[in-house]
Amino acid sequence: MAKHKLSETRIRTLPAGIHSDGDGLFLRVRKEGSRQWFFIYKRSGKRTELGLGGYGQGTAPVSLALAREKAEAVRQRLARGDELSAKKTFADVMDDVITVKESGFRNEKHKAQWTMTLREYAKHLHKKPIADITRDDVVETLKPIWSTIPETADRLRMRIAAVMDHAKARGLYVGDNPADWRGGLKDLLPPRQRLTRGHHAALGYKEIPAAIKALRAAAGISARAVEFTCLTAARSGEVRGATFNEFDLEDGLWTIPPDRMKAGKEHRVPLTGRAIEIVKAMGELATTDAVFPISDTAMVKALRKATGDDSTLHGLRSSFRDWCGDETTHSRDVAEAALAHTLKDKTEAAYRRSDALQKRRTLMEDWSKYCASGQ
Template sequence: MGKLTALQVKNAKPGRHADGKGLYLLVKPSGAKSWVLRVQHGGRRRDFGLGSLDVVGLQEAREKALETRKQAKSGLDPSLERKKAQRSIPTFEEAAGKYHEAVKGSWRNEKHADQWLTTLETYAFPIIGNTRVDHIDAPTIQSVLLPIWLTLPETARRVRQRVGSVLDYAHGQGWRETETPRNAINTLMKRIKQPRRGPGFAAIPYADLPSLMKKLNEGQASVGRLALQFLILTAGRSGEVRGAKWEEIDFEKERWDISAERMKAGEAHSVPLPKKAVEILRRTKELTGAKKDQPIFPGLKGQPLSDATLAKVLRVAGGGDYTVHGMRSAFRDWVAEQTSFPGDWAEAALAHTLPNKVEAAYKRTKFLDQRRQMMTAWADYLHGASNVLKLVG
């Protein structure tokens, strides 16, 4: 029996964490987690990667480690055995089909499940469909994005996310050595400025948010940095966060209750606060002194922060031309593409209105406890806990 527990794996800090018999959980400073097995072969110690924690859980890692140790003990070279399997490495189209088949059952929205694959069939398969997944690098992905980057910017963003999901899955299956080269892709594409298409555009890809949150949390704390982190964690609107008052916060219930007059739709809204959001509030209290006549996140002369201040914080942290409002879209995309939380929960979290006011009030009340589970998973994802519980019954 290994030494690590599921909880220890979830909360593991950067470094190497031994499970026993040469199996280690490797946690990078970015929060990315992967499995490594150290074995003796040919008279020397060698390390073999067993995949990312995103797709290889604790039990599966132990099973893979056992198989690799057996190969080494019998005199086989695990790396050569892996190379023998190269002929079975799928093309991108084949890998996308396998990934889609594996995860579509967790998506409650059948229309989204169909659209997810259709997007790749239309824009990615014609260019990289026949390319083996281990041969796809950043320039290859750029070749998919360039034809639609300026003319269909929102679609291009979704294609980039979905290609990344397929390649991460391929890495977990051992079909490629690395996960999606996101940093390299961002470097290639950031100088090609996409046009703005209205207030809902320029949403940062949710895959980039963990690194953004890490940058916001580094260095000396400021009201602006704390406010933006709180906004991302709660999926709140800019005005709701900038105008937040201490009297709206119930620390005991870990809830943020916003009055109707402060909401866009004119209806009161409650936000279940994940632990990380509560931590942000406590840090803000220490920084500002939590004066009763000031908002939670005060700007100059105790007035609420301006929208421009949050935009500047985002830009300085590496957000480029992405918008603060776009954080809500990133949250909605994450729920739809990476979890099986019902869409109604996400809509309730975003305080989107329903035509039937009685039904809307019912759903706001009914989904409060369920939304707490969803927002906790969101906070875990943002802070690098790649094995958060994403599926619900």
């Protein structure tokens, strides 16, 4: 059968119907004007049609040249005896990528974040054949979270790109990666917002006592979890993931294992009297190993109900740090250690051999007294 029957000029004037470019490549022109490439082949008497994308449609139009490239890739796979009738979906390839990458993840938390991002936020792509994914599909997937949670959105884009690169390497996708930022997405989505302190709205530390008073007056696990987060200056994820076996209440110590810490290092948190009271109270209600079996959303709602503004959980750490610097004589090193911050200065980090536990215990006692000063 002859190939290359069509031309870019002729395509623009084709009437509604199905038009062959030869050797299995066809263009379907619909009455409303849309044009769709597809490839047809037969195996054992069974006819199979594979979509190759739209001509002049959406944000990733498939040109005649690209359609021919995709068609040739299909022919090569058929020549090798590959089975194409059951097209792999994005979810199929995504699962393969996660399996391949598992051994390279730094810790379980990183693995869980990588997996969750694709499973939850890329649902729009899951059922689509990997060969048919377009840049427009990627845009529609990213749009709902691009402005609201920009950091997560950009991580999602990079992980979608990784799935598409994997598909290209296996011959399951032909063409430019539709999730590549410089490949066209930068012209279709607003500029990426850089995460700054302003994105974690922090309650002024002078308002903390009133917020703690409101939290203590509120019933429910969420209010207790937020108060505990504030008292320990911990990250909300560290609090939500806490289990009872991490606590030594006699010594007033909470030991967070490396796989739950951002820096991948064990972090010891000295507990004040009030923090211990909260853990004990949670133990009396517990039905699982989790100390605070709640969602991040529930905690945010409890915080905002107590403050009446758009304060964030992460912002509580900023409130603590500002209080340390403005209202106390505790050293910068001790305050940074309390926040489990990794020092960028390697020389300074090398000299700091201790986690300054006793000094941090004194600091957290002072912070707890300040938090309770609104009672």
